[in-house]
Amino acid sequence: MSTDIRDANREAWNVGRYETWVRAMGDPTAEAVRVVGDPKHVLRRLLAHLGEVADRRICSVQGSHGRIAVALALLGAEATVIDFAEENRRYALALAEAAGVHIRYEIADVMEAGALDLPPFHTLLLELGVLHYHQDLVAFFRVMASLCSPGGRLVLNEFHPVERKLFHDFGDAPRDYFSTGLVVGDVPNPVIGGASLGTCAYRFWTLAEVVSALLGAGFRLTALDEHPDWTNPAIPGTYTLVAAHS
Numbered sequence: 445m446s447t448d449i450r451d452a453n454r455e456a457w458n459v460g461r462y463e464t465w466v467r468a469m470g471d472p473t474a475e476a477v478r479v480v481g482d483p484k485h486v487l488r489r490l491l492a493h494l495g496e497v498a499d500r501r502i503c504s505v506q507g508s509h510g511r512i513a514v515a516l517a518l519l520g521a522e523a524t525v526i527d528f529a530e531e532n533r534r535y536a537l538a539l540a541e542a543a544g545v546h547i548r549y550e551i552a553d554v555m556e557a558g559a560l561d562l563p564p565f566h567t568l569l570l571e572l573g574v575l576h577y578h579q580d581l582v583a584f585f586r587v588m589a590s591l592c593s594p595g596g597r598l599v600l601n602e603f604h605p606v607e608r609k610l611f612h613d614f615g616d617a618p619r620d621y622f623s624t625g626l627v628v629g630d631v632p633n634p635v636i637g638g639a640s641l642g643t644c645a646y647r648f649w650t651l652a653e654v655v656s657a658l659l660g661a662g663f664r665l666t667a668l669d670e671h672p673d674w675t676n677p678a679i680p681g682t683y684t685l686v687a688a689h690s
């Protein structure tokens with residue numbers, strides 16, 4: 445990926461991000477009460493695909509505010525987050541402390557995660573809004589393969605390209621399933637009606653591009669499910685893919 449785009453995306457992810465999570469979820473102490481109360485609810489879309497969680501080394505790739513990692517740690521996993529936004533780490537570590545668990549949080553461009561010298565993970569978890577930050581998907585899945593232990597598993601729960609490319613409102617961006625251009629759009633702001641926190645450049649991938657890149661990096665596809673969109677159940681909104689590392 446161009447480092448200019450990476451740096452601009454990282455800057456957008458750091459603008460007011462800690463305060464944004466506080467406004468959206470509550471301060472880490474309040475959110476921890478909810479996560480500790482029902483960690484399985486936090487993981488409800490993912491648990492069936494993760495297999496064993498307790499005592500497994502699980503990486504929440506680009507795991508943001510850390511709710512997923514903290515819920516995994518509460519279920520006994522050795523949870524690590526790799527993400528490039530310091531403001532996300534601040535919220536995640538405060539959340540983990542308030543929840544009474546330890547998570548490891550590495551600040552890095554995930555494409556450079558090899559330099560972190562992490563022990564191999566049993567499971568890599570990629571969740572809702574990961575792939576479109578990357579412009580070379582084969583290289584991205586090669587990095588994932590390098591982080592995964594032999595026989596390990598990758599679980600990808602991602603926005604569906606039909607929704608992102610054909611239905612989602614990104615202003616003037618063409619509604620073209622096969623478009624390969626970058627789309628500039630607001631960095632996610634979960635505060636309803638909240639002001640723009642800046643923009644990111646996104647590359648949305650077709651389902652065939654995702655599967656081909658995954659296979660090309662040496663993973664074996666074991667499951668692929670498509671799920672109805674939350675607001676328009678007539679179209680696919682998300683999908684879940686499970687792959688094994690050989």
Ligand SMILES: C[S@@+](CC[C@H](N)C(=O)[O-])C[C@H]1O[C@@H](n2cnc3c(N)ncnc32)[C@H](O)[C@@H]1O
Pocket residue numbers: 450453457505506507508509510511512526527528529532552553554555570571572573574577632
């Ligand atoms: C929409 S969030 C993913 C959702 C997240 N799994 C969660 O817990 O809600 C996207 C995340 O990717 C991170 N990110 C984007 N590009 C990255 C990169 N090249 N390396 C590391 N993190 C990146 C952002 O900081 C952000 O936290």
